[in-house]
Amino acid sequence: MERYQAVIIGGGSAGMTAASGMASLGAKVALIEKRDSLGGDCLHFGCVPSKALIKTANMSHNMYEAADLLGLNISGTLSFEKVKNRINEARDTIQSHDSSDRFTDMGADVYFGEASFESDHVINISGETSIYADKVVIATGSKPVIPPIDGIETIPYVTNETIFDLPALPSKLGVIGGGTVGLEMAQAFSRLGSEVTVFEGSGRLFSKEDRDIARFMENEMSKELNIELNAKVINADYKNEKSVLTVEQKDQQSTYEFDVILVAAGRKPAIDSLQLENAGVEKVKGFIHTDTSFRTSRPHIFAVGDTINTLPFTHAAGEEAKTVVSNVLFGLKNTLDHSNTPWVTFTVPEVFHLGMTEQEAEDHNIDYKVYRAHLNEVDRFITAHETRGFVKFITDKKGYILGAHAAGTDAGEWMQLAVFAKKNKMKVGTLSRMVYTYPVKAGAVQKSADLFWREKLFDGPIPKLTKNFFELKYKLSNGPRQQEEQNQH
Numbered sequence: 327m328e329r330y331q332a333v334i335i336g337g338g339s340a341g342m343t344a345a346s347g348m349a350s351l352g353a354k355v356a357l358i359e360k361r362d363s364l365g366g367d368c369l370h371f372g373c374v375p376s377k378a379l380i381k382t383a384n385m386s387h388n389m390y391e392a393a394d395l396l397g398l399n400i401s402g403t404l405s406f407e408k409v410k411n412r413i414n415e416a417r418d419t420i421q422s423h424d425s426s427d428r429f430t431d432m433g434a435d436v437y438f439g440e441a442s443f444e445s446d447h448v449i450n451i452s453g454e455t456s457i458y459a460d461k462v463v464i465a466t467g468s469k470p471v472i473p474p475i476d477g478i479e480t481i482p483y484v485t486n487e488t489i490f491d492l493p494a495l496p497s498k499l500g501v502i503g504g505g506t507v508g509l510e511m512a513q514a515f516s517r518l519g520s521e522v523t524v525f526e527g528s529g530r531l532f533s534k535e536d537r538d539i540a541r542f543m544e545n546e547m548s549k550e551l552n553i554e555l556n557a558k559v560i561n562a563d564y565k566n567e568k569s570v571l572t573v574e575q576k577d578q579q580s581t582y583e584f585d586v587i588l589v590a591a592g593r594k595p596a597i598d599s600l601q602l603e604n605a606g607v608e609k610v611k612g613f614i615h616t617d618t619s620f621r622t623s624r625p626h627i628f629a630v631g632d633t634i635n636t637l638p639f640t641h642a643a644g645e646e647a648k649t650v651v652s653n654v655l656f657g658l659k660n661t662l663d664h665s666n667t668p669w670v671t672f673t674v675p676e677v678f679h680l681g682m683t684e685q686e687a688e689d690h691n692i693d694y695k696v697y698r699a700h701l702n703e704v705d706r707f708i709t710a711h712e713t714r715g716f717v718k719f720i721t722d723k724k725g726y727i728l729g730a731h732a733a734g735t736d737a738g739e740w741m742q743l744a745v746f747a748k749k750n751k752m753k754v755g756t757l758s759r760m761v762y763t764y765p766v767k768a769g770a771v772q773k774s775a776d777l778f779w780r781e782k783l784f785d786g787p788i789p790k791l792t793k794n795f796f797e798l799k800y801k802l803s804n805g806p807r808q809q810e811e812q813n814q815h
């Protein structure tokens with residue numbers, strides 16, 4: 327049996343990062359992936375195709391909006407095949423960076439097949455090969471949750487794993503779940519021309535966001551989508567090639583008919599086929615349980631990415647995998663603090679999230695301050711006619727950044743500044759004390775940070791003191807001159 331110093335299960339964002347780190351340090355490493363190529367959910371069915379779709383949908387939407395504004399005529403029908411080509415081109419380009427050859431060149435052995443634990447040190451691959459692992463990293467990601475709706479199995483619903491393969495643009499799309507996947511997809515399809523209805527079981531959208539951002543975004547989304555809140559889908563049926571959903575809302579039942587249903591009701595760790603019980607790895611609430619150094623209940627087995635209950639994002643998975651490299655190879659206990667890990671929801675406007683929301687500051691009884699700027703005060707947004715949105719910094723009473731949140735065009739790009747400042751324990755005022763090129767979108771950060779100094783300079787005792795000082799100075803310099811003038815007369 328081949329023996330490895332580390333075996334990584336799952337060739338997605340986390341697994342590839344861990345494998346390349348360990349192989350680059352010279353360890354004997356195996357990477358196992360159940361699909362026939364590396365890249366994981368992010369590349370094949372997640373971030374990459376969704377962001378390519380969103381960009382294409384926004385291009386089409388903006389073109390119609392511009393034509394309307396500038397008096398142009400646009401004719402023709404959108405080719406969904408061409409939309410898919412753009413998605414596939416993006417995916418193929420990134421896939422080429424994630425080829426198995428790259429890992430083989432680094433010295434890792436790549437196995438394609440489904441891994442499961444035979445024992446705590448022996449991993450079986452598709453019932454064919456078994457390999458021995460001194461240490462194991464589980465990085466098998468997550469999969470969509472299919473809610474227990476009566477008849478759901480009778481309708482040809484899609485998930486993020488199949489929506490990018492639809493043969494045609496649906497004219498009516500129903501989305502079950504108004505979370506990140508649901509809203510990003512719903513808006514993109516709406517912007518391509520589908521009529522989209524989102525059914526959200528809870529009473530609000532953007533529930534993990536700061537309340538002001540969530541309220542603002544809910545309003546923005548309602549301009550383009552039919553949003554049904556507190557909506558419980560209780561039945562699904564397939565009639566005359568249409569999916570019919572029965573929805574309960576405020577004790578009333580209504581039926582809706584769609585060409586396509588997207589199920590976007592959350593995700594769960596993809597760990598069922600691993601046979602964790604053979605290795606003695608414990609789970610809590612369906613996630614693999616780890617300590618802060620990503621060790622599971624078996625200290626030689628580690629878990630990272632979407633399999634554990636941290637932040638379910640590609641960049642979080644990557645950082646966890648980087649942290650685990652030295653823990654696996656050198657027995658260290660490095661930890662990772664996700665309080666400085668941001669996330670972005672790629673709707674229009676985009677939503678940026680870093681750290682504490684105002685409600686979390688309240689809940690923790692923190693004496694906090696809010697510095698807020700609206701995009702309609704920022705020249706770059708005014709010139710682009712993109713003034714919808716705002717920035718909100720939450721700080722402690724001295725001005726140290728606890729959280730930073732924004733909604734606005736490209737917020738995910740220009741708010742990145744806040745991550746640097748927070749990670750380096752800076753006060754919000756520091757973001758004001760640097761020169762911003764005029765006019766840039768990051769001017770919104772400067773505008774909110776300026777308020778820190780404005781408050782210090784103009785709301786405290788300083789204006790009174792300076793007023794007294796200038797009055798005195800004026801008197802002193804004017805007194806002798808007036809006397810001189812009188813003497814001359």
Ligand SMILES: Cc1cc2nc3c(=O)[nH]c(=O)nc-3n(C[C@H](O)[C@H](O)[C@H](O)COP(=O)(O)OP(=O)(O)OC[C@H]3O[C@@H](n4cnc5c(N)ncnc54)[C@H](O)[C@@H]3O)c2cc1C
Pocket residue numbers: 335336337338339340341358359360361364365366367368369371372373374376377439440441442465466467468486507596599600630631632633638639640641642643672
């Ligand atoms: C539609 C959508 C859009 C998203 N957009 C973003 C975004 O814009 N930004 C962002 O940060 N995050 C985004 N995410 C989340 C992101 O995709 C995940 O957080 C990230 O992929 C998690 O990485 P991972 O390595 O843990 O899992 P994955 O990338 O899913 O990798 C797990 C790998 O393990 C393999 N595997 C599973 N079981 C086995 C087994 N038994 N044996 C061998 N291999 C196995 C799988 O085939 C897969 O390749 C999005 C998710 C979705 C669904």
Ligand SMILES: NC(=O)c1ccc[n+]([C@@H]2O[C@H](COP(=O)([O-])OP(=O)(O)OC[C@H]3O[C@@H](n4cnc5c(N)ncnc54)[C@H](O)[C@@H]3O)[C@@H](O)[C@H]2O)c1
Pocket residue numbers: 473502503504505506507508510525526527528557558559590591592593637638639669670671672
């Ligand atoms: N831009 C990004 O970084 C990005 C994009 C997409 C996904 N993701 C990641 O993927 C994860 C999963 O996304 P998601 O949208 O699938 O999950 P989610 O947890 O964000 O949202 C699921 C939503 O579905 C609702 N829901 C659940 N069951 C329902 C039912 N039966 N009827 C109606 N509503 C129901 C929930 O109330 C929730 O609002 C996210 O947490 C996010 O981390 C990230």
